[in-house]
Amino acid sequence: MPIINTSEGVGGILNSFRGLVEGAKRITFVGTPGFCTPFAELLGFVVRDRELAFISSQDFDKARSIFKDYEGMQLGELTDKHADVVVLLGGLSMPKVGINPEKAKEVAKEILEGSENGKIIGVCFQSMFLKQKWDEIINFDYIINSDLAVEVMEV
Template sequence: MVKNTIETSKGLSGMLRMFKATMTEKLGLQPTHRIAFVGCSGTCVPFIELFAYTIRETMPGMILIPDGIIDDARGIWYVSGLGMQIGGNVDPHGADFVVVLGGISMPSCSLGIEGTNKVIKEVLKPGGKVIGVCFMDMFAKAGWEGKVPFDLVINANIDTVTLDKVE
């Protein structure tokens, strides 16, 4: 497998801008499209809401598939003054894009490569695209590259986290 870097940026805001540009400019996101986000319940959800917020003007149909459980797929929509909200059950089938969050590749999530590929195969329409979004090379470290059919992967590295006492 060969990786070719297309673009670089810095920080979470850079990652969010890159996601928006990738979806709208590079992949041609339209209001008629559907996006299924696959991530761990709890930890991936706030990030999914952030990514969804960046493309809210395009108004695609957005869906969360928590922990890859298709029967628990939830709608994601914009609420003015609040941001993105996750609500009732929806049918995730026929997605134009599946966005897989890196948390799903961590050992604490039981979905695994085979389960993720099954979800992708079941919900992605023919010709659809699979986008991976992760931190700290999670997909590479978990051995998912070349085993999950990613078309593109957005990866962010966290350099340093500090806790300072202010006196």
């Protein structure tokens, strides 16, 4: 899998994402509730001029809108799940979540139904999609992978 771009930090993730979804009118994020939701909202901020939706792994049949209000990006009312781009978030691939890649692939296919040039983008940390071999099941167009370094300092 060739690396087409490298960057650092949250800005690097956001700028990379914005570049990959250029031209998309509708983007649907799929992830676990709680853990993935804030990442969908964060990524959604840089494309807030598009129609955005979030699907929770607790109910793949229901999509909720993501919208900007004065407090930032928020989940809203039920909406259509169909999109030009589906973003699978790495929390789905964590072993304790219990979602298999075949199910995620099926969900992505449903979301992209009717899209002429639909894309599947994975966004994960610490190579979760690769470690769990999701890239062998799902035909990702792109994977944004990031590593986290954590320092706790006593001052």
